[in-house]
Amino acid sequence: MNSVRLFFVGGLTSYRALFYWLSPTIYIPSLIVAPIFQILLFAYIGRSAGLESDVFYVTGNAIQYAAIPCLFAMSQTVSGERYQNTLSAILVSPAKRFPLFVGRALPVMGNAFFVSAFSFAAGCVILGVSLPAGSIPGLAVVIFIAAFSCTGLGLTNAAISLRVRENAVLSNVIFGFLLIFTGANVPISELPAWMQDVSHVLPLTHAIQAARDLAAGEPFSDVTGLLATELGIGLAYLAGGLVLLRVFEWQGRKHATLEQL
Amino acid sequence: MSRAFRLFWTGWLFNMKNLTMSGFFILNATIMPIFFATIAHYMFASGSRPGSGLLYASLGAGMMGIWSSVLFGSGGLIQWQRWQGTLEYVISVPPRLIEVVLPMTVATASIGLYSIASTLLWGRLIFGLPLDFIHPAWFVVALVASIVSLGLLGLVLSSTFVLLRNANSMSNLLEYPVWLVTGLLISLSLLPGWTRPISWILAPTWGIRGLRQAAVGGDPVLPIVMCVALGLIYLTIGHYTLGYFEVRARKSGTLALR
Numbered sequence: 001m002n003s004v005r006l007f008f009v010g011g012l013t014s015y016r017a018l019f020y021w022l023s024p025t026i027y028i029p030s031l032i033v034a035p036i037f038q039i040l041l042f043a044y045i046g047r048s049a050g051l052e053s054d055v056f057y058v059t060g061n062a063i064q065y066a067a068i069p070c071l072f073a074m075s076q077t078v079s080g081e082r083y084q085n086t087l088s089a090i091l092v093s094p095a096k097r098f099p100l101f102v103g104r105a106l107p108v109m110g111n112a113f114f115v116s117a118f119s120f121a122a123g124c125v126i127l128g129v130s131l132p133a134g135s136i137p138g139l140a141v142v143i144f145i146a147a148f149s150c151t152g153l154g155l156t157n158a159a160i161s162l163r164v165r166e167n168a169v170l171s172n173v174i175f176g177f178l179l180i181f182t183g184a185n186v187p188i189s190e191l192p193a194w195m196q197d198v199s200h201v202l203p204l205t206h207a208i209q210a211a212r213d214l215a216a217g218e219p220f221s222d223v224t225g226l227l228a229t230e231l232g233i234g235l236a237y238l239a240g241g242l243v244l245l246r247v248f249e250w251q252g253r254k255h256a257t258l259e260q261l
Numbered sequence: 262m263s264r265a266f267r268l269f270w271t272g273w274l275f276n277m278k279n280l281t282m283s284g285f286f287i288l289n290a291t292i293m294p295i296f297f298a299t300i301a302h303y304m305f306a307s308g309s310r311p312g313s314g315l316l317y318a319s320l321g322a323g324m325m326g327i328w329s330s331v332l333f334g335s336g337g338l339i340q341w342q343r344w345q346g347t348l349e350y351v352i353s354v355p356p357r358l359i360e361v362v363l364p365m366t367v368a369t370a371s372i373g374l375y376s377i378a379s380t381l382l383w384g385r386l387i388f389g390l391p392l393d394f395i396h397p398a399w400f401v402v403a404l405v406a407s408i409v410s411l412g413l414l415g416l417v418l419s420s421t422f423v424l425l426r427n428a429n430s431m432s433n434l435l436e437y438p439v440w441l442v443t444g445l446l447i448s449l450s451l452l453p454g455w456t457r458p459i460s461w462i463l464a465p466t467w468g469i470r471g472l473r474q475a476a477v478g479g480d481p482v483l484p485i486v487m488c489v490a491l492g493l494i495y496l497t498i499g500h501y502t503l504g505y506f507e508v509r510a511r512k513s514g515t516l517a518l519r
Binding site (some may be wrong): 025026028030033034037038040041042044045046047048049050126147166168169173174176177179180185186187190191 | 265282285288289291292296297299300301303306307308309310388430431433434436437438440441445447448452518
């Protein structure tokens with residue numbers, strides 16, 4: 001019962017604390033306006049290069065932008081506590097780590113879903129992209145799974161933040177990698193073979209492909225395999241993140257480096 | 262005159278060293294442009310209109326890095342001085358405020374040199390991009406003109422963003438739109454006509470045009486002249502907005518308030 005309370009109440013409290021600084025004046029430019037302009041930028045580069053249609057860039061970038069809330073908000077679960085000098089107080093507590101950190105991931109996932117879905121819709125309206133009406137529920141499922149798998153990567157990023165101090169830079173770098181490797185803007189088949197191999201073990205790659213298939217009119221049953229893979233990748237990153245948190249927490253205790261900025 | 266120049270040089274050099282020591286600035290200035298150059302390269306290489314080439318992508322992505330440095334470096338500059346508790350000293354020293362702030366904003370633009378260098382080096386090392394520019398001397402002139410004009414635009418940003426509570430959110434808001442509207446990786450003719458006047462008053466439009474025309478052929482003189490002209494306009498605006506901020510902060514006694 002304590003773990004359930006920690007999962008929900010702790011997660012919600014932590015996220016409300018995040019919104020203390022992530023106020024509407026920061027939220028709207030960063031998570032509402034910026035993804036729309038990312039879509040527009042790459043749609044216009046695509047037009048300039050004569051590569052793909054606008055729907056390709058709307059699906060790719062709207063889903064890929066889930067990475068921003070996932071990576072930055074999750075890394076804040078560690079670096080924010082460290083900045084406030086409360087990290088050691090949390091890690092010295094007997095609270096189970098799974099509900100402690102995964103509870104914090106739940107609102108992050110919900111926010112990533114909203115950011116992705118909103119930019120998807122806005123991108124479609126601005127660029128005049130029309131989707132088959134029947135694809136919309138399936139797209140919502142795809143975006144939800146993409147938000148989940150990217151939150152798994154975010155948890156891994158949070159764990160690494162126990163060792164890497166410049167976590168904003170790290171989050172930016174991971175975001176950049178995802179922009180290239182997930183096929184958000186370049187068809188994966190056009191990337192070199194080694195990059196294609198990497199793309200298959202990253203979150204978002206399969207979700208983006210599933211969204212494009214649905215937008216092209218394919219039935220939901222045809223993309224379940226892609227979604228299962230995406231879900232599996234998300235679970236793997238989530239598990240990896242929890243293990244890394246344990247390892248780095250232990251190292252931090254051993255070397256007394258938890259609060260070191 | 263020599264005192265003003267010495268102050269500028271010393272301030273610029275100090276801030277360049279200071280920013281170079283910042284992992285956040287250096288990694289963002291070098292790595293992020295490489296990501297964008299890579300994507301643009303693959304998009305143009307895979308598309309049906311690949312003529313724009315790798316140099317086009319490298320220079321465009323490098324200029325994106327310069328704009329980001331200016332936006333985040335200059336946009337939050339006064340707020341940063343306030344957080345560090347050094348704003349009072351910046352304002353109360355004998356030289357005028359603009360003489361102290363200008364080297365800082367030009368330094369944030371100069372950090373963008375790392376962006377141009379990293380994208381060109383990336384193109385050379387990974388993709389064998391030949392760096393034999395058509396007008397190498399004009400390339401250097403265009404680069405200096407771009408840096409200075411963007412630094413002067415940074416002066417305007419630093420003195421206007423300070424009036425907002427969240428300068429960083431304004432920086433986030435303006436990063437992608439300016440990349441888009443100044444045609445750093447696209448042809449401006451693709452954008453709606455109403456965006457054209459916006460692109461004309463932004464230095465990155467002319468900076469990238471000057472760099473490209475010096476590198477791949479064309480007349481870089483007009484873009485360089487436009488950079489200089491816009492720089493003078495930014496300087497005038499920055500002079501007044503910075504003065505307004507200083508008077509307002511002194512009168513209301515809000516200099517150190519966050």
